[in-house]
Amino acid sequence: MKRSFYQWLMTQRNPNGKDELAHFANSAFFDQSFPKQSEDYHEISDYLELNGNYLPNMAVFDQAFTEYQALNKL
Template sequence: MIFRRSFYQYLMTQRNPNSHDEIAQFANNAFFDHSFPKQETDYDRLSRYLELNGNYLPGMTIFDQAYQQYLESEA
């Protein structure tokens, strides 16, 4: 599958500092994570990174949901 944009680029479209939506909060926090793999598209690599460094992510299911939406947006 060829992606036109990275997961991070997609995630940044979900930012909303005034929202309580979990994906928006994930996006807001990822924005401030200067080590986030900004060019990555691979689920496993992103998941591994977040498991080790995503202390701002309350649960990996939020990442799973965001990644699924990313895939759907790139289809």
């Protein structure tokens, strides 16, 4: 079964992590409105552009989504 982006992102959490991906994952964990079931780039991107003030820039999401897609193709 394919995991949603959020489910994959939660595997990147690290409360002590200093990298941008860990920060993104940690912050998304506390975002109760995050589209948790979505696998769609545009849906998540649109959400983050309007609500992702914890994201320093959208490049972090783009890189994370690229990694997510690569793992889902395996």
